[in-house]
Amino acid sequence: MNQAGKTAVYLFSYDGITTWYCGVGTATRHFIQSMPQVIQYLQKAGFEEVNFYAVTPFYDSACSRFRPEVLKQSQYICQSLHGDVLYQLNGTAGDETYVDFDQWQATSMGAANILINYFHKYTTNIVFVNDTTYCGVSSFLFRQLSKFQGNRPIIVWVPHSTGLIHQLQKDETRYNWEKQPIDDANRHKECFVAYINDFMKNHLLAHYGASENKLVALTNGLPLFEKLTSPEPLEVIQKYALPLGQNMVLAAGRTSRYKGFQYLVKAFAESQKDHDAQLILLLSCLGTYEAENNYQEVRQLFSDLKIRGKIINQFVPQAELRAIFRLPNARAVVVPSLAEPFGLIPLEVRHWCDDVGPVLICSNVDGLQELIHHNEDGFLVDVQNTGQFGEAIARAVNLTFEERKRFWLKGKVKLQQRYDYPQNIANAIFKVVGDPLGREFSQGQNSVTSSQKLVLS
Numbered sequence: 001m002n003q004a005g006k007t008a009v010y011l012f013s014y015d016g017i018t019t020w021y022c023g024v025g026t027a028t029r030h031f032i033q034s035m036p037q038v039i040q041y042l043q044k045a046g047f048e049e050v051n052f053y054a055v056t057p058f059y060d061s062a063c064s065r066f067r068p069e070v071l072k073q074s075q076y077i078c079q080s081l082h083g084d085v086l087y088q089l090n091g092t093a094g095d096e097t098y099v100d101f102d103q104w105q106a107t108s109m110g111a112a113n114i115l116i117n118y119f120h121k122y123t124t125n126i127v128f129v130n131d132t133t134y135c136g137v138s139s140f141l142f143r144q145l146s147k148f149q150g151n152r153p154i155i156v157w158v159p160h161s162t163g164l165i166h167q168l169q170k171d172e173t174r175y176n177w178e179k180q181p182i183d184d185a186n187r188h189k190e191c192f193v194a195y196i197n198d199f200m201k202n203h204l205l206a207h208y209g210a211s212e213n214k215l216v217a218l219t220n221g222l223p224l225f226e227k228l229t230s231p232e233p234l235e236v237i238q239k240y241a242l243p244l245g246q247n248m249v250l251a252a253g254r255t256s257r258y259k260g261f262q263y264l265v266k267a268f269a270e271s272q273k274d275h276d277a278q279l280i281l282l283l284s285c286l287g288t289y290e291a292e293n294n295y296q297e298v299r300q301l302f303s304d305l306k307i308r309g310k311i312i313n314q315f316v317p318q319a320e321l322r323a324i325f326r327l328p329n330a331r332a333v334v335v336p337s338l339a340e341p342f343g344l345i346p347l348e349v350r351h352w353c354d355d356v357g358p359v360l361i362c363s364n365v366d367g368l369q370e371l372i373h374h375n376e377d378g379f380l381v382d383v384q385n386t387g388q389f390g391e392a393i394a395r396a397v398n399l400t401f402e403e404r405k406r407f408w409l410k411g412k413v414k415l416q417q418r419y420d421y422p423q424n425i426a427n428a429i430f431k432v433v434g435d436p437l438g439r440e441f442s443q444g445q446n447s448v449t450s451s452q453k454l455v456l457s
């Protein structure tokens with residue numbers, strides 16, 4: 001396929017470009033950080049010039065979720081790749097991110113308008129749109145381009161979850177909205193749906209009527225080429241008053257009910273007699289009513305059950321979280337979610353720890369089952385069976401150094417083999433556009449020199 005002319009790659013996301021508060025925002029940041037390497041792959045495959053744009057709703061700087069340092073990094077990477085951060089309207093005053101159906105429609109219309117204004121500048125336009133807020137982009141866009149005879153943008157919808165996964169009862173309005181990009185993929189040759197892992201692929205096939213020939217693998221992952229930095233251990237120990245001479249079991253995340261922290265507290269209470277560790281919960285409730293109520297419930301349980309340890313209820317910068325996970329007395333990191341389409345924490349633990357890291361204990365649900373091989377590189381448990389859960393905690397804390405190292409090494413191999421995000425993004429692009437050399441890139445085929453690495457804090 002002749003790639004003469006300019007190519008533009010766009011990423012539309014409601015979080016992770018100027019804000020950062022959820023897992024989709026983290027995945028968005030990893031996508032942006034991967035793009036320098038991705039573009040190297042594309043250029044070696046014959047793409048002459050590739051430009052990258054990150055597109056987000058406009059958020060007022062007074063918005064509680066606005067993060068100027070995230071915006072600065074997004075702008076730096078985009079501008080270094082001959083693009084920029086672009087802004088769209090999303091039906092709010094710049095103070096809300098993920099609201100309701102009307103706001104999702106406004107967001108999709110805003111995204112389509114951005115593309116109308118930009119796509120004619122490039123020979124090839126490859127557009128990744130994240131999650132429910134952007135389900136209407138392809139429909140709105142192709143309605144406007146119905147008579148256009150040139151190369152239309154290629155639209156790839158990337159759902160990191162769906163309403164059917166996280167809602168107790170099916171919301172028909174949301175379901176039909178989420179089904180729209182799948183129907184568009186079945187209707188338009190330029191439309192595709194990406195799946196972030198096998199769990200999501202099977203979910204889209206079984207529950208949304210996706211066509212397998214329009215599904216594209218875009219396995220979530222990390223930009224493994226990055227040079228990562230973090231504070232000195234003593235800094236984070238002092239800042240968060242962490243124990244120095246006692247083992248720790250760690251868990252981090254938002255206090256939404258489905259995250260399962262109540263079960264972790266109960267299981268830890270049952271396990272305390274069998275080990276000496278403290279439970280350290282790094283929680284964020286984001287000021288929402290549901291999360292705040294659930295946080296208070298977790299806190300009350302922590303007190304009532306006389307848990308050894310502490311709850312840290314504040315935003316912990318990723319560099320500091322990385323430093324905490326690297327502490328030598330961190331014996332386990334727990335992901336107790338009741339529903340988790342993917343789950344980045346297991347990958348982060350494996351990537352961040354350069355020697356023996358903490359043992360992973362994860363709920364045996366959804367995409368987490370793909371990240372852990374039970375008893376080989378971590379433990380999978382039924383978190384609602386708090387007796388079994390507690391036994392896994394005690395076992396993880398009491399593993400010998402050699403046993404923990406075996407777990408860590410197997411996890412590292414899996415990370416390198418499947419979760420190198422730049423490779424996965426490039427292969428998704430080759431799938432929807434075509435690689436003129438007819439190949440996919442394998443591990444180690446292309447590398448970034450030390451001068452090209454991004455130093456991230």
